[in-house]
Amino acid sequence: GQQLNQSPQSMFIQEGEDVSMNCTSSSIFNTWLWYKQDPGEGPVLLIALYKAGELTSNGRLTAQFGITRKDSFLNISASIPSDVGIYFCAGQLNSGGSNYKLTFGKGTLLTVNP
């Protein structure tokens, strides 16, 4: 099946720094989603991207849907301690009878040092 390569696996940064993470796929997606998971909680949707080339912001977060439809990145500007968590990308094909299937990356563990 489809697989997503999410990188980096983990990041250790200082408060105030900018962060960038990305996901790549060998096949195309029609939708890219970025989720954040805090310890002991479920993933929470951060940004949804529906069109190739789309650039969307949510506060200090910015994500882009790659023009090839095979990749996406998430940037976090001016990081703060509460940005700590695991960030997941997910791709969705939205075709045929199985458009509900999401392919998830393995996640990027972000640690922010105050």
Place this chain on the structure above:
Amino acid sequence: ETGVTQTPRHLVMGMTNKKSLKCEQHLGHNAMYWYKQSAKKPLELMFVYSLEERVENNSVPSRFSPECPNSSHLFLHLHTLQPEDSALYLCASSQGLRGQGISPLHFGNGTRLTVT
């Protein structure tokens, strides 16, 4: 309450026990999902229900048995589990399925299951 609620939050069970996980969504969605989250692995889709009808059984062993009595409730019945089944089990819901303009998934906080 709002969102997706899962109970219990933590569960420890022996391999011969029978237990059930419960999920309830308050978002008015018409599709519900069970996912398994294991360390260092991507989220694995287990089951999908649309309007109380199961539309996906992703090669899950029969020791996991889902039940969806209505569009707001989802259960996962567990029996004779193995230690490797220990994981975080996440419930999710969405609006729309199969070309209806599916919305992104909303997840519950999960049940941390430990099989001893």
